[in-house]
Amino acid sequence: MKFLCLECDEQMxxxxxxxxxxxxxxxxxxxxxxxxxxxxxxxxxxxxxxxxLGVRIxxxxxxxxxxxxxxxxLVGRDDAFQDAAPVGGLEWSPEAQDRLARVPNxxxxxxxxxxxxxxxxxxxxxxxxxxxxRARTDLGLEGM
Amino acid sequence: xxxxxxxxxxxxxxxxxxxxxxxQRERVRARLALVGRVLAVMSGKGGVGKTYVSTGxxxxxxxxxxxxxxxxxxxxxxxxxxxxxxxxPLRVDxxxxxxxxxxxxxxxxxxxxxxxxxxxxxxxxPEGDRFVWRGIREAGALREFISDVAWGELDALVVDxxxxxxxxxxxxxxxxxxxxxxxxxxxxxxxxxxxxRAVRAALDAGLAVRGIVENMSGYACPCCxxxxxxxxxxxGTALAEEFGVRLLASFPFTPVxxxxxACPPRVDLADLLREAVA
Numbered sequence: 001m002k003f004l005c006l007e008c009d010e011q012m013x014x015x016x017x018x019x020x021x022x023x024x025x026x027x028x029x030x031x032x033x034x035x036x037x038x039x040x041x042x043x044x045x046x047x048x049x050x051x052x053l054g055v056r057i058x059x060x061x062x063x064x065x066x067x068x069x070x071x072x073x074l075v076g077r078d079d080a081f082q083d084a085a086p087v088g089g090l091e092w093s094p095e096a097q098d099r100l101a102r103v104p105n106x107x108x109x110x111x112x113x114x115x116x117x118x119x120x121x122x123x124x125x126x127x128x129x130x131x132x133x134r135a136r137t138d139l140g141l142e143g144m
Numbered sequence: 145x146x147x148x149x150x151x152x153x154x155x156x157x158x159x160x161x162x163x164x165x166x167x168q169r170e171r172v173r174a175r176l177a178l179v180g181r182v183l184a185v186m187s188g189k190g191g192v193g194k195t196y197v198s199t200g201x202x203x204x205x206x207x208x209x210x211x212x213x214x215x216x217x218x219x220x221x222x223x224x225x226x227x228x229x230x231x232x233p234l235r236v237d238x239x240x241x242x243x244x245x246x247x248x249x250x251x252x253x254x255x256x257x258x259x260x261x262x263x264x265x266x267x268x269x270p271e272g273d274r275f276v277w278r279g280i281r282e283a284g285a286l287r288e289f290i291s292d293v294a295w296g297e298l299d300a301l302v303v304d305x306x307x308x309x310x311x312x313x314x315x316x317x318x319x320x321x322x323x324x325x326x327x328x329x330x331x332x333x334x335x336x337x338x339x340x341r342a343v344r345a346a347l348d349a350g351l352a353v354r355g356i357v358e359n360m361s362g363y364a365c366p367c368c369x370x371x372x373x374x375x376x377x378x379x380g381t382a383l384a385e386e387f388g389v390r391l392l393a394s395f396p397f398t399p400v401x402x403x404x405x406a407c408p409p410r411v412d413l414a415d416l417l418r419e420a421v422a
């Protein structure tokens with residue numbers, strides 16, 4: 001998918017993705033020529049269609065996780081997985097740990113690994129709810 | 145208003161959705177490169193004993209010392225894991241999910257290991273539009289069951305398909321012409337008609353059909369072993385003739401005392417299906 005600024009005949013740059021929380025999805029693009037910004041908004045059904053393909057609009061910054069699409073969308077049992085996810089060398093604030101504890105077991109290990117990788121890639125030493133919020137937006141972890 | 149088309153705008157497509165899908169397919173290819181044979185057990189009809197044949201075939205091959213996996217592709221009504229005595233939880237590491245281990249060392253992956261007891265298959269997503277995206281979700285699940293499971297090097301991966309032909313088409317899309325099809329029927333004319341459509345679909349998808357298995361060709365009395373008729377018809381023979389393939393096996397319904405005997409060693413399906421697995 002590419003966006004073209006008709007005024008400047010320039011390809012617009014991807015700026016950021018956003019997940020307003022109502023099942024919709026937004027991706028912002030800006031023209032490098034005139035600076036004009038636009039947001040592409042997908043309704044919940046369109047968002048779901050794209051997610052069902054196991055792909056990410058805006059591209060992937062992290063590798064696909066094992067059974068990512070299934071774990072992100074199947075209503076499954078809490079004890080289905082035993083995560084061997086050593087996430088060492090990273091501090092988790094008590095608030096971040098509380099928040100992680102509220103994630104269903106079915107996906108908790110995978111979500112924790114995603115947050116940890118996100119933090120490591122950005123040299124973040126401590127995971128806080130604010131970091132988790134940024135990661136949710138950047139990585140499209142809505143619904144997890 | 146006139147403006148440039150997609151290919152004329154030469155900057156990179158930051159989403160790269162096509163490349164992301166391409167990488168998914170590459171993961172499937174890489175996983176299947178370690179698998180000797182992909183044996184797809186299917187039927188156009190439900191209730192003919194596909195899972196009985198799949199699990200019996202897998203166990204029979206494993207008892208011969210082969211490395212065997214069983215992928216339960218019946219996402220909504222999974223039974224293979226239970227028949228093989230495979231249990232979770234499933235171990236997950238950074239790269240893959242490790243399959244459960246069933247009887248005779250058969251590696252097993254099934255949605256049964258992911259769902260709550262008695263719970264139906266259910267996906268999160270917007271209500272009211274499920275018919276639009278559910279099929280894509282399920283094809284994606286089959287893809288991940290192949291690509292993200294640590295099957296390792298296998299001599300055979302047996303795929304237990306649900307009734308109908310949709311999942312077979314998904315498998316063919318994902319695995320190319322790798323799957324070799326074994327079609328299961330019961331003797332009745334209704335089954336013959338349904339299985340004929342499924343075999344035709346497999347051939348149209350470019351898959352090799354190794355042959356037909358006729359299940360419940362009669363009823364074997366547990367007392368005297370006499371085989372009595374059970375269904376009218378000769379679907380196994382008729383399908384083999386119609387498609388020019390082998391009738392690989394034909395066996396009667398044999399009552400068992402408990403579920404653990406559902407694939408009893410006395411019926412070695414790998415041996416019965418030797419034409420298909422040779």
